[in-house]
Amino acid sequence: MSSVVNDTHHEEHPSGIMRWITTTNHKDIGTLYLWFAMIMFFIGGLMALVIRSELFQPGLQFVDPQFFNSMTTMHALVMIFGVVMPAFTGLANWMIPIMIGGPDMALPRMNNWSFWILPFAFSMLLSTLWMDGGAPAGGWTLYPPLSLQTGDAFPFLIFAIHFMGLSSIMGAINVVATILNMRAPGMTLMKMPLFVWTWLITAFLLIAVMPVLAGGVTMLLTDKFFGTSFFNAAGGGDPVMFQHIFWFFGHPEVYILILPSFGVVSAIIPTFARKPLFGYSSMVYATASIAFLSFIVWAHHMFTVGMPLAGEVFFMFATMLIAVPTGVKVFNWVTTMWKGAMTFETPMLFAIGFIIMFTIGGFSGLMLAITPADFQYHDTYFVVAHFHYVLVPGSIFAIMAACYFWLPKWTGNMYPETLGKIHFWLSTFFVNLTFFPMHFVGLAGMPRRIPDYSLQFADYNMIASIGAFGFGFAQLIFLYLIIKTIKGGKKATDQVWEGAEGLEWTLSSPPPYHSFNTPPAIK
């Protein structure tokens, strides 16, 4: 495109591996992000299976407790920073420039660096598995003083987090600059697809909180190696202060993991209900409200730490407020389906599964928000059940829905529908088999992050472990299906889905290397 307009610049396409290493194309980079997330998904999944193997029966059978704790810690870090965030950034890279009618991401070279940090950062993180003292085992939340007892892995962990944060911040800056500056003429903010809106707000959250995490882990580093007393009460600091800093990052972070899902589901439900999204503007305002509230609820992660009563009460009510804009979203999706001409292709199945199971996770979140009740639930498997419901059949299902929804557009081939449906039903069955029993053992008092448990929890744990293995193997279908679709299959039309609306469906399937040489006309 630029080569036509600008004679100082002619396009070069290196081939082979150098194309992928040096690329500045948003589609290439999006693909890289998505494949990276896929690889990490299986690595993180294997770690989950180590955990579930150990918990299959009471007693210690396969791994020693230190390694078990490393697995819970690394599983979380890999899944959050290596799977969900890169997968959403990959979707953003692929879809946002197309959805807003722009030529590419705003800052293409920085876009490349945002991705190419990740393989290095995760190599550093995963290499700690083989270090003296083992991989980090103090939980992904890195609470001191426990996390300061990490062995040689410690500085690698901290720097890996800095590095990932750098990647996320640059990725987010790119998304914001793209959305604010690259829209086609006529694409006003309130005409943007919700996926773009939710990503704009997510990017803002990322830029606001990743530096806070960087600051917090820097304090951990200086406490360990340079004699500072940030989290040392004897020196006037406070280990609880780390929890405040961490969760000031951590709570917006969990919305970073879910808001783009809302955008995906808001694209899929109208397509297969063949009705426009109900309450578009209320969706935008609800997303913004959730983002605002995410900054003033962090201490609900630390109700049992010994905060003043006023703090407990404030954070309880502020947390409950989040149910209002979230409820607006759920009702809008349901209302979009109301009297729609619905069909149930795989993306729609995943989207509906998302709505139902994310809502279950939302309700258990409300239970956890109640301070006095949280004293019972805190650090039990009830919490594990809660956040896995919002993250697995929440974020992960939304990512899978997005893959099925846009795979025909990306590859030009239809995926095998029956296999997709089998993948959905197996995933849904096993995800519930894994995580639903955790509510019960949690309410009965089974603690998190312990490799052994009391005998009365045995049955439910065995069920959960069977579910986890089932879910894990079901994902091999997903991998097979994606490779098969890339290699060939029934040709997809440009429109792909009968009810699909939006700029991405006006392009060919697969779209040209540069999406819009001239800005499209916006209706």
Place this chain on the structure above:
Amino acid sequence: MSESGSYYIPNGSKWPIIASIAVCTAMVGGSTLLNGNNFGKYVLFIGLALIVFMIVGWFNTVISESENGVYDTQVDTSFRWGMIWFIFSEVMFFAAFFGALYYVRAYSLPWLGGEGAGLATNTFLWPEYEANWPSTANGPGEIGGDFQVMGAWGLPAINTAILLTSGVTLTWAHHALKEMKRMQLIIGLGLTVALGILFMYFQGLEYGHAFNDLNLNLGSGIYGSTFFMLTGFHGFHVTIGTIMLIVILGRCIYGHFNPKNHFAFEAVAWYWHFVDVVWLGLFIFVYWI
């Protein structure tokens, strides 16, 4: 919004992968060094050298593209948004350390002294401890031993004046650039660079005074921790800002920039003002009150 199809998409670039290798090398080297293996410092040094090489190379590419006129106003706007949000992320980074300072002063230190919910902590663990910011702010364990507090009205006040003046000289240079008065531009920028270097020199003197005369260092409990981390990261940013100003000064002397097209100058100016504002926060909350 896009007006035409001329947005500049650069060709594939080798700089990002070099950047990743460079930063990763430095981090691995630094980690190894921190773990007590001296070999790490060579790896760290190689990494840092690669980082410098990468920054010079990457910016060279961008500057020559800019001078060849491949950037249109839309690309310029992308750079502006990029810089604005980058500075916002920097603000949030400092917010973490300012937040730690406020938290310690408002909560953790008074609690250690027995206020509110801290009564039991104080009574059973440290009954002797009286919480006073800043005089007993190295905690009940008196970590780092006796220290004296850095006063506000000596070097820090002079440094405040220096940074504020540098903001004025930079703005003067900017106006000169817009009016094509090259001599004023170069003098204004040169003065700003000089003031930046003077600031760092005084900051160095102040640190020397702290280490040698006040027994105040990073290990002086939470007072030393917050003091040196906040002023240290600020000083680091002043250093980066000064280097950026020197690059811009060089470009001005070469005759880069014109009244309409000088985003690099503005980006550095924004960054410098940001560093300036952070200093005001430091002067008020770290040194003064």
